[in-house]
Amino acid sequence: MKPRARLDALGEIRRMRxxxxxxxxxxxxxxxVGYLWAYIFPLSWMAVIxxxxxxxxxxxPIDTDIVSFLLSGVLPYLGTRFVINAVVRARTxxxxxxxxxxxxxxxxxxxxxxxxxxxxxxxxxxxxxxxxAVFGFFEMADPGLVLWGFxxxxxxxxxxxxxxxxxxxxxxxxxxxxxxxxxxxxxxxxVFFVANELPLGFLTAISWNPLFHAVELLREGMFxxxxxxxxxxxxxxxxxxxxxxxxxxxxxxxxxxxxxxxEEELI
Amino acid sequence: MIGFDRVSMAYVHEGFRRQxxxxxxxxxxxxxxxxxxxxxxxxxxxxxxxxxxxxEPQKGHVLRDARLSWPIGFSGVxxxxxxxxxxxxxxxxxxxxxxADLLAYVMEFSGLGEVLDHPLQTYSSTMRGQLxxxxxxxxxxxxxVVDTVVGSGSPSFRAKAEVAFERKLENAxxxxxxxxxxxxxxxxxxxxxxxxxxxxPVASFVAAKAWLESANQRExxxxxxxxxxxxx
Numbered sequence: 001m002k003p004r005a006r007l008d009a010l011g012e013i014r015r016m017r018x019x020x021x022x023x024x025x026x027x028x029x030x031x032x033v034g035y036l037w038a039y040i041f042p043l044s045w046m047a048v049i050x051x052x053x054x055x056x057x058x059x060x061p062i063d064t065d066i067v068s069f070l071l072s073g074v075l076p077y078l079g080t081r082f083v084i085n086a087v088v089r090a091r092t093x094x095x096x097x098x099x100x101x102x103x104x105x106x107x108x109x110x111x112x113x114x115x116x117x118x119x120x121x122x123x124x125x126x127x128x129x130x131x132x133a134v135f136g137f138f139e140m141a142d143p144g145l146v147l148w149g150f151x152x153x154x155x156x157x158x159x160x161x162x163x164x165x166x167x168x169x170x171x172x173x174x175x176x177x178x179x180x181x182x183x184x185x186x187x188x189x190x191v192f193f194v195a196n197e198l199p200l201g202f203l204t205a206i207s208w209n210p211l212f213h214a215v216e217l218l219r220e221g222m223f224x225x226x227x228x229x230x231x232x233x234x235x236x237x238x239x240x241x242x243x244x245x246x247x248x249x250x251x252x253x254x255x256x257x258x259x260x261x262x263e264e265e266l267i
Numbered sequence: 268m269i270g271f272d273r274v275s276m277a278y279v280h281e282g283f284r285r286q287x288x289x290x291x292x293x294x295x296x297x298x299x300x301x302x303x304x305x306x307x308x309x310x311x312x313x314x315x316x317x318x319x320x321x322x323e324p325q326k327g328h329v330l331r332d333a334r335l336s337w338p339i340g341f342s343g344v345x346x347x348x349x350x351x352x353x354x355x356x357x358x359x360x361x362x363x364x365x366x367a368d369l370l371a372y373v374m375e376f377s378g379l380g381e382v383l384d385h386p387l388q389t390y391s392s393t394m395r396g397q398l399x400x401x402x403x404x405x406x407x408x409x410x411x412v413v414d415t416v417v418g419s420g421s422p423s424f425r426a427k428a429e430v431a432f433e434r435k436l437e438n439a440x441x442x443x444x445x446x447x448x449x450x451x452x453x454x455x456x457x458x459x460x461x462x463x464x465x466x467x468p469v470a471s472f473v474a475a476k477a478w479l480e481s482a483n484q485r486e487x488x489x490x491x492x493x494x495x496x497x498x499x
Contacts, residue, residue, distance in 0.1 A: 018360035025349040096344045099320035
């Protein structure tokens with residue numbers, strides 16, 4: 001049994017690498033910059049939000065520089081957004097691959113999640129170092145807590161994407177609705193504010209948001225002396241657990257038709 | 268047993284509802300070589316995709332308790348932005364097939380050489396067909412699914428693909444849905460015809476061919492009448 005289990009594990013790793021290779025090879029294809037867009041895009045987001053901050057005369061609500069503060073909110077948000085989009089896209093991008101008995105949608109989604117997590121961490125690290133190189137600022141009080149917060153942000157996105165893909169079995173329109181969730185998320189996830197500066201009523205109203213908790217946790221780890229009134233890791237953990245559990249239930253429900261290639265044009 | 272168990276399938280195209288299968292049943296063992304003769308435009312690709320697992324029926328079940336291929340020559344499993352060689356390696360890793368062996372076979376069989384290092388989207392349809400057919404034949408399967416014809420690409424390549432496919436069938440079964448009598452006769456052992464959304468068994472290839480000719484004639488007659496009526 002043990003050698004077989006080991007072989008299976010190696011096979012799973014090989015398949016996950018193949019999925020990541022396919023993702024890297026296919027994303028932003030046909031462009032000379034290619035996969036670097038995965039890094040250029042967040043950089044441009046940061047630049048735009050930074051300039052908007054300067055233009056509106058806003059300062060960091062925490063005792064730190066503007067770039068460090070924005071990094072702590074923008075990158076977890078973007079990571080969450082990217083992983084949701086990538087996971088939802090996998091539903092159609094892998095529909096033919098999924099007939100291989102060795103490949104299932106959970107393996108595809110988990111591989112994409114790991115790739116997005118690695119991309120996000122690389123991007124975050126790179127921008128922290130860039131901020132140090134250009135402006136001389138570097139904030140990292142508790143790297144473990146920063147990583148945990150970042151993981152919870154990307155994990156929330158991945159789990160939510162997984163749920164949307166599973167719910168496509170009920171209606172293929174559901175995954176297409178993700179912009180409805182993503183747009184408001186930008187304004188209620190602490191991308192450009194912190195929990196401690198919010199009026200109590202508003203804070204209570206958005207305290208269900210797992211991404212906001214993840215961002216605030218990350219900030220507690222990044223900025224020495226910052227203690228969020230909101231940060232609670234159990235909220236994103238519960239959200240991830242609920243999305244995964246519900247998604248698995250729907251995916252394994254035999255009475256539902258599995259979405260197919262031409263379902264949208266079928267009666 | 269694999270195959271179709273009381274399957275119904277319909278779709279709407281340009282406002283017209285089209286019933287492909289109507290409570291249709293066709294069950295067979297994975298090693299059997301089953302051939303369904305169906306006239307042009309009767310939904311062969313939809314049925315092949317159902318068998319391969321690309322789509323699920325609206326009613327009934329498609330049983331796939333065997334290692335089924337995707338339709339021979341189907342290139343949708345490969346990503347157009349990735350090179351042919353990388354696509355082959357990725358599929359090898361996903362399917363648990365030795366990567367070097369699969370790539371070597373596909374390189375040799377397709378005859379595409381260095382072209383395999385270019386992105387798939389730069390290939391001509393002939394080159395893409397040759398790559399897809401080579402990959403389909405190289406992939407191990409208990410039952411091969413064939414949509415319309417075995418092999419695409421240049422005539423010499425198609426001839427080579429037919430020989431290779433025949434060898435594959437020595438140890439595998441086949442679900443072949445086609446309107447091409449020549450290949451049906453060559454590969455088929457059990458014959459069915461697709462009539463009004465049902466798989467109807469027929470005694471022999473000769474009977475299947477006669478039915479297909481008759482169906483095509485009816486289709487031609489109808490087209491002739493409609494053309495005359497609408498002045499198209």
